[in-house]
Amino acid sequence: MEEKKSTILVVDDEERIRKLLTMYLEREKYLIDEAADGETALQMALNKDYDLIILDLMLPGMDGIEVCEKLRESKATPVIMLTAKGEEANRVQGFEVGTDDYIVKPFSPREVVLRVKALLRRASKTKFLETEPTTKNVIVFPHLTIDHDAHRVKVDNHEVDLTPKEYDLLYYLAQNPDKVFSREDLLKDVWNYEFFGDLRTVDTHVKRLREKLNRVSENAAKMIVTVWGVGYKIEAENQA
């Protein structure tokens, strides 16, 4: 079940962004190289076969678009472009420069990891040309079902309306059942990297989440467990 680790090149002039991405991607067992400017990045990308490159659009000297175009003259390495909100996201989106996907800053780390996985999956599919049985994206617990494609949550087969953050939070916890996350962890992973808000914000969302689940089933609400002095987790078992 273990695959060979993919190597990823992360390019951004801001060190904190590089470190942030590196941290999250290494957590997923990818091997990461970093570059802070376009020239270096291009050289590295040409000299080594990366499985993926994450490339900031705005770079000192040679910008992301130019790097991508130059790279494309000799390599087809998948590229995810990072663009600030107003920037030329459109142009990047338009495939004009051979970008495979793009992410708008500020992003949530979780989102980046998901996109990276998706793109690597797509790329490897291309390579091996295998029929992948379209994986349904559903998490199932005794009283709770999360259909990620439909973005739908059901408690005892009864649909529950969640706000985006409530959904993200539940989905994140549900992906790692029985693992406790501190409020810091949750703010880091579920919120985007620019959010430096109050830790208590997490509590508020947990409260509303529990309330909504509880309206349908007390058992479902009890799945979200407070670990005193530590944080929150979802318990898969602990169900009637």
Place this chain on the structure above:
Amino acid sequence: MEEKKSTILVVDDEERIRKLLTMYLEREKYLIDEAADGETALQMALNKDYDLIILDLMLPGMDGIEVCEKLRESKATPVIMLTAKGEEANRVQGFEVGTDDYIVKPFSPREVVLRVKALLRRASKTKFLETEPTTKNVIVFPHLTIDHDAHRVKVDNHEVDLTPKEYDLLYYLAQNPDKVFSREDLLKDVWNYEFFGDLRTVDTHVKRLREKLNRVSENAAKMIVTVWGVGYKIEAENQA
């Protein structure tokens, strides 16, 4: 339920167009080869039995028409010709050169996929020369029916006039019921590859689509669901 995968040769001198087509076709589980010029393309097409060839009209050296004519001396492989707007679409259209279909640039990726499917269906039918119960291309929901062959939408058996984009959008969502698409997804897949517009353009089309459906049936309009903070989807169930 799994069929053998069709192999397709994509020929265009612009890499971004090749990559774009490859990406969308691979998503549909086709096996893709690429060629950047006419000579290479012809050689590849003669040495391997492709199920379909997508051929750009304008190519350096030997152009698309010549490739097609030369190919036709020994093979009947179906060919879709890509032509820029002003180009000799007429000549190609007239099937003078043995082309089976043609698409005018810029195209929307979705359109290409549909044409490819249609042509492959036609071609395979020809092969077996059997009375195949012409697969109707109809999507049916409780209050909504989309007949793609006729390009006709009916709500509670009452025909609804949609503009092209409205239709495309509805059809795209209807093909993947219960799956949420972000505005970015929709712009990428439903609009053509040259469009780099505002995300909110999607909202406007959704609004008008809902309005037109709502004139006939509120239930039909309610099928198009806003997923707050994420995008839009069509709900198959959620119907009275």
Place this chain on the structure above:
DNA sequence: TCTTATTTTAAACAATTTTTCAAAAAAAAA
């Protein structure tokens, strides 16, 4: 070709929903 009608896009504003933060109340631990 020129004119007219239709469709598409985009911007601005309104309406709605969500998120955040702060502070009091409650609960758990020491």
Place this chain on the structure above:
DNA sequence: TTTTTTTTTGAAAAATTGTTTAAAATAAGA
């Protein structure tokens, strides 16, 4: 009991979507 932590509550601030309107692009017709 005292202290610490969590839960609850409410309301302002922020973000997102809905709606309207006008300009731009496109297609159709004269």
